[in-house]
Structures are given as structure tokens and as C-alpha cells.
Amino acid sequence: MSALLLVDAGNTRIKWALTSTEASLGAWTRDGAVMHADAAQLAAEWAGIAAPAAGAGAAMRVIVANVAGAAIRDTIAALLARCLPGAAVEWFASVPQRAGVANGYRNPGQLGCDRFAAAIGAHALAPGKAVIVANCGTATTIDALTADGRFLGGMILPGLGLMASALARNTAQLPQIAQDGKLPAGFADNTDDAILSGILSAQAGAIERAFALHRAAEVLVSGGASAYVAAALALPLRRIDNIVMIGLHAAARAG
Structure with missing residues (x-):
């Protein structure tokens, strides 16, 4: 069995999972996540997986997706x-075709x-x-994939946290709000709810527009803010825990 470490270094956190190329898609033996500033904590986690992997008599394979820049890569x-x-x-890396x-x-x-x-995961x-x-993470990306696996492109917009912070930072009287509140029914009657x-509504509206434009059968929603965004959608959807990691696993299984 080939031991496989998957690493997804996003804009805010570094997520990882231990699995194998023979395991079912998304079946992790161990997993975890740390903020960028706490990356040193990964040493203890990853050192602990080396011995079992070596003991299984298989070489360790690692796949890293990094969008956090050169310093995090180093x-x-x-x-x-x-x-x-x-x-x-x-x-x-993104290539013309894979998996x-x-x-x-x-x-x-x-x-x-x-x-x-x-997209590979989807x-x-x-x-x-x-x-x-x-x-739906620090940024929200909304992408279209055809039934036969063609990635068409998509949209990028600020995530929930960035939208809330931008309003608080760039206006004189609007407060910083938490993104995990309950969406009010109808029109909000106070500033926080508004x-x-x-x-x-901005996040959900962009997804609904993409869904209609693509005539999609389903929306796969992932990311740290996925629970809040999914609750605002009236579309056929599935919430997937870290679809980037699922895609790395699928790419590894495809060879």
C-alpha cells in the first residue's frame, strides 16, 4: 500500500490528510489543519506518520497544493x-488535462x-x-464543470469574512459582524442583520447565477464558510469537506 500525504495550503490555513492511493476517495487515516502562523506545529504531526508509513514497507508520497505564496511553500x-x-x-499545478x-x-x-x-474532486x-x-473560504471561487469533465472557468469574489471586514474597515459607522449568524427572513430590521x-445574499446570488448560466444539475459547496452559504441557497447541493483535498486524492489515484 502506498502511503500518501495530501497538503492543501490555502490563504489562511494549511490542511493535511494521510491516506493511500488504494483507499476510497476521501478516506483519511489522519488529518488536521493549522493557521499559517502555527505551521511549525506540523513537525510533530508529520514526524509521527513517518514511522508507520515506513513500517508498512511503502514509500511515502506527498502532494501539495499551495496558493499561499513562496514563504509558505518554503x-x-x-x-x-x-x-x-x-x-x-x-x-x-494546473495543467491542460489530468484525472x-x-x-x-x-x-x-x-x-x-x-x-x-x-474541479478534479468534483x-x-x-x-x-x-x-x-x-x-467558500477566504475568497469564494465558483467554477463550472461539464458532465464530460471540461473545466469552463468561473468567478472569484471576496469570501464572507472579507466582505464583512471591508464594510467595517471602510465605513465610518458600520460594525464588524460575525459571519456565522442566522440569515434573517425577509428584510433585516437592524444593521448587523442587514x-x-x-x-x-451576494455569495448565494453569484452561485445561483452560475448555476442558471451553466444549467447545472448540482452545486458542490466546500470551504470554511460553506455551512453559512449553503443555508442561503435554494438549489440541489452537497456540502463537501475540503474538496481540494478530495481532488488531490483523485489525482493521485489516477496516477
């Missing part, structure tokens, strides 16, 4: 070299590797379906 590379020496490390997904970006390499991984989870993939209604 940090992860150093941690891997220290904790998992000899592991085969792949820095996942049944054809990258329709004008310049395929310009597509964020997290969006490409999410195609593996919903084969033969035209879907919208909404990944802000929450506005930012959730």
Missing part, C-alpha cells in the same frame, strides 16, 4: 525535508491549483453531471 518544503526525508514530493478533467482556461497554468484540484464525486463547484443578509 516552510512546507523545509518541514517535509525534516520530517519525511526521502518522500516523493509533488507540488500540484479526467480538461482545463479550459485560456492559459491553463494560470488557473489556481486549488481550483483545478477542486468530477470524481459527480461523474457524468454538469456541476458548479463553490469553494450586513449579514447582504453578504450572504
Whole structure:
């Protein structure tokens, strides 16, 4: 059995999962997440997986999707070299075609590797379906995938937290609100609810527009804010825990 470490370095957190290429899609042996500032904590986690992987008599394989910049890449590379020496490390990148997904970006390499991984994950989870993939994190990405696996492109907008922070920072009298409040029914009768209604409606409206434009069968919603955004949608949908990691797993299983 080939041990496989998947790492998704997003804009805010570094998420990871231990699995194998033979395991069912999304079946993790162990997983975790840390904020960027706490990346050093991964040393203890990853050092702990080296012995069992080696004891199984299989080489460790690592796939990393990083959209957090060069400094985080260097940090992860150093941690891997220290904790998992000899592991085969792949820095996942967007290419014209992989794991049944054809990258329709004008310049395929310009597509964020997290969006490409999410598309691969969506195609593996919903084969033969035209879907919208909404990944709701620091930024919200909304992408269209055809039933036969063609990535058409999509939308990028600020996530819930960024929208709320932008209002609080750039206006004189609007407060900073939490993004995890309950969406009010109808029109809000106080400022906090009005802000929450506005930012959730903006997210949901963009997803609904993409769904209608693509004539999709389903929306796959993922990311840290997915629970709040999904609750505002009146569409056929599935919430997926870290669809980027699912996509990395599917890419590894495809070879």
C-alpha cells in the first residue's frame, strides 16, 4: 500500500490528510489543519506518520497544493525535508488535462491549483453531471464543470469574512459582524442583520447565477464558510469537506 500525504495550503490555513492511493476517495487515516502562523506545529504531526508509513514497507508520497505564496511553500518544503526525508514530493499545478478533467482556461497554468484540484474532486464525486463547484473560504471561487469533465472557468469574489471586514474597515459607522449568524427572513430590521443578509445574499446570488448560466444539475459547496452559504441557497447541493483535498486524492489515484 502506498502511503500518501495530501497538503492543501490555502490563504489562511494549511490542511493535511494521510491516506493511500488504494483507499476510497476521501478516506483519511489522519488529518488536521493549522493557521499559517502555527505551521511549525506540523513537525510533530508529520514526524509521527513517518514511522508507520515506513513500517508498512511503502514509500511515502506527498502532494501539495499551495496558493499561499513562496514563504509558505518554503516552510512546507523545509518541514517535509525534516520530517519525511526521502518522500516523493509533488507540488500540484494546473495543467491542460489530468484525472479526467480538461482545463479550459485560456492559459491553463494560470488557473489556481486549488481550483483545478477542486474541479478534479468534483468530477470524481459527480461523474457524468454538469456541476458548479463553490469553494467558500477566504475568497469564494465558483467554477463550472461539464458532465464530460471540461473545466469552463468561473468567478472569484471576496469570501464572507472579507466582505464583512471591508464594510467595517471602510465605513465610518458600520460594525464588524460575525459571519456565522442566522440569515434573517425577509428584510433585516437592524444593521448587523442587514450586513449579514447582504453578504450572504451576494455569495448565494453569484452561485445561483452560475448555476442558471451553466444549467447545472448540482452545486458542490466546500470551504470554511460553506455551512453559512449553503443555508442561503435554494438549489440541489452537497456540502463537501475540503474538496481540494478530495481532488488531490483523485489525482493521485489516477496516477
